[in-house]
Amino acid sequence: MSGRVIAGRYELATILGQGGMGQVWTAYDQRLDRRVAVKLLRPDRVAGPTGSEAVDELRRRFVRECRVTAQVDHPGLVTVHDAGSDGDDLFLVMQYVEGSDLADHLAEHDPYPWQWSVAVAAQLCAALSAVHAVPIVHRDLKPRNLMVRPDGAVTVLDLGVASVLDSDTTRLTHTGTPIGSPAYMAPEQAMGGAVGPYTDLYALGVLLHELLSGDVPFAGSTALGVLHRHLYEPPLPVRQIRPEVPEPLESLVLRLLAKDPQHRPASAQEVYEHLAPLLPPSGTGLPTGPLDPTRPFLRPHAPWPDRVTTPPAAQPAPVAAKPDVAAAVDEVKQLLGQGRITQAVDILGGILPAAAEQHGEGSPVVRILRKQYAATLMDDGQYRRALPELRRLADDRAVEAGPADTQTLQYRYDAAHCLEQLGEPAAALAEYRAVLPYYENQYATGNNPARSFEIRQRIGYLLLAVGDHAAARGQLQALLHDTERMYGPHHPLPVELRRQLDRQLQVRGG
Template identity: 35%
Template sequence: MGSQSIRAGEVAGGRYKLSESLGKGGMAQVWRAKDLKTGQDVAVKFLRPDSEDLRQLDTLHRRDELDTLRARFRREATLLEQLDHPGIPELYGHGSHQELPYMAMRLVPGVTLHKFLREHGPLTFSVAVAVAAQMAEALACAHTLPVVHRDLKPQNVMISDDGVVVLIDFGIAKPLGIGATQYTRHGSTLGSRGYQAPEQILERDTTARTDIYSFGCVCFELFADRAPFVVDGTMGLIEQHLHEDPLAPGLFAAGIPDAVDDLVLRMLAKDPGLRPSISEVQAVLGPLTPCVDSPEPRPRLPWDPTAPFRLPRERSVGRRLPVPAPPVSENEDEWLDASAVERVCDEARREIRSGKPRDAVRRLGELAYQAREEWGSRRPLVRQIWELAAEGSYLAGDCGAAVHFYQGAADDLVHGEGPQERADRAVLRLRLARCRLEFGEIESAIRAVDEAGHVAAGLPAPLAAWVEDVRRQVDANIAGRLTDPKLGHRPEA
């Protein structure tokens, strides 16, 4: 790493002219810069080689830690390239300046949620739910890839001048899936104190439900104007996150609907399996957001997160926020009709056989969570829905959705350890690896192929032949990635 400090006036990558430092964190520094190609202002983030944490390490550990930080920085750039949502900064370019890795991204003029809460709390319910709903939309984009942020907190959320809520700092974000590489900081767990899920505190595997817990902590602050847990002299903060059940936010603030109280408490469940998915969070928050022509908050806010809902045409961000999926029936209380769902499955199979997935596949994607909630994870029809949605999404080119459905089917919908179940799980994970190849994750695909080979060796001949056939197909895809320079090989980091 170069030791020379970055100065205003320098041009990174021959394109980004630095103008002023916007601040620094533990491992990165962010500058405002002028994009000399487009003329627009951008944010340029540099990796810091001189942080206090690194200076405290001996030479060997410092070198190892720098390698880890470089790998995380590369991974953050790779993830931002794949995430396309107004609530996540676009990546414009990345490279090295004075031997320091950098990435240039959309500049978000505005205020952190941390500062917004400090200056304008307690928030009215309409303002709080506008922030929460926009956060949920951005997080849903990340989880669809799927990526877990791992450090959601008010300091990592911006409210732009036009009221758009933006998730920032994907520095410790991690792709989910088989074999995804994990980097752990020297002598620390990942995440921020007061927002870490119990599994993060205990240094266990993180999943999308880990983000849901941290998001639940943020939502609690939005609605209740206080954290779910505070140091009270009887039990430390970490112990409370591990062992104490929080009170409902509605006990600290008036006007909180019961549905929101219930949602936030479920988001803060100690067991990740009891937390709602991000789509469930959206389903609760979406109908509660302000509408077009809703009144402006009083007193007026310099950064108004209700504006994107009240004045959608005035959004300065070019891309639209996603429109929530339509309800599965006209009557929200109506239960799913199994016969009707089976007909949709039959039509989806025909679409997949034709190679042209369309309305039926899309419909199954919309039904997947409701079907699992109503019928449980052991009903064969639920698994059919998820697997068809996965295969159809892959054929349609939506590998992010396909990864999501394949992983859900493999992890939650295949029960038992008999030969058939082990074969089914191996094939689903191979197909998951096939999708992840589209994101350049060759190493994890290789590991999935190796694991499937071990599984096949212990199966009866017909099942082993099936697994081996799928395994050979994925292996051929990997070989194509490794030998075709047009496809490229992005190392996992």
């Protein structure tokens, strides 16, 4: 396949790695005359034998998730240049990163200096903090997905790719295995529960344990055996292996590896604050050589060895004119029709204040614009911005039509979804539970039960995420009984529920 040109532009050169679902190549960007990295994914292998509709849906999600991840700007993240489909493949074009992946870096330095471990983790915290603010959950943080560059900077790879393959956090691959690597998988992820920033923090704990001790905390001959150990066994404190590791660092690793997400640090920012006192102060020494991850702290913002780059001149920001509401609405419709969601979001956010000034906050045109704005923010993955808009819409609609109104409930349901995506499982759980009785009442009076079943399923997965495994199992078993009675045993929903319940038993049993 070397020499193949992707999308009429990217000529594949050398394969860097491959797995069951795709390959990574170095490639040549013929238009800009530069080297890039190209990841190829086979949607039929990811979606499994579920028909063309599932493959088409995966393609759509892939482009959407790549667009969302491309918006995250941080020096610790690999830059996304392009994404799309070419023949049977999905492709993601990324910045080519020089250096060594962390797995090779660790293998070449035994034992890995604990100061390097702290420097790697601190840099990861900075990148994860930017990622989680979007919010995006990496889902597959491991040494092979991290690069140590010649200047010691750590770069996160594959941002969003695991999210693309598993954007519904409950979905398993057709082989019955959740997306991710068992050795780095948090208990809630292993059980098929909802994931969030806390899931990446657990993987960071595994990574730190491996850097400090030379091995992951939980290993085994089978994936299920490893997942069972994540769920039930305590990790070995690293100071029992390397006494020179500072006690505060050992304590932090154990907190990151807490089985219950609520017992882990609250954020990547909090983890960084615990690591900061252990970082080498600026100017206290010289890096040991290339690929020293303490270098960014010893010599912050210094040029790379043997490299001097000149940044481009800053461009002045354009001056925004007062928006024409009618013209802007027409432009938004056109942009949405073309799939240019990010631009549509910016225009909608800009015209809402002008529309409120012209027509009044409670006017139908402002309500419609706000509803479109919230929906477009969600479609663009901007859940943090969508949440207050949805809450405002829900409150206004409830005053007008009551709490049981279909549109009121839809706004609240969407708000719960935002909370779940933002990594706030307890708040999402409370919101889903608050709206469920209204949907159950509608179901009892003869309406379609699909939304009621969906909310009960989300509640089950969120119970897994907050560590209440017994309640989650009871919830999912009751839902399985009701869905089999409604749809029959071979409908996709009861089939998925049985698979999930079986998986819980397998993981528990090891």
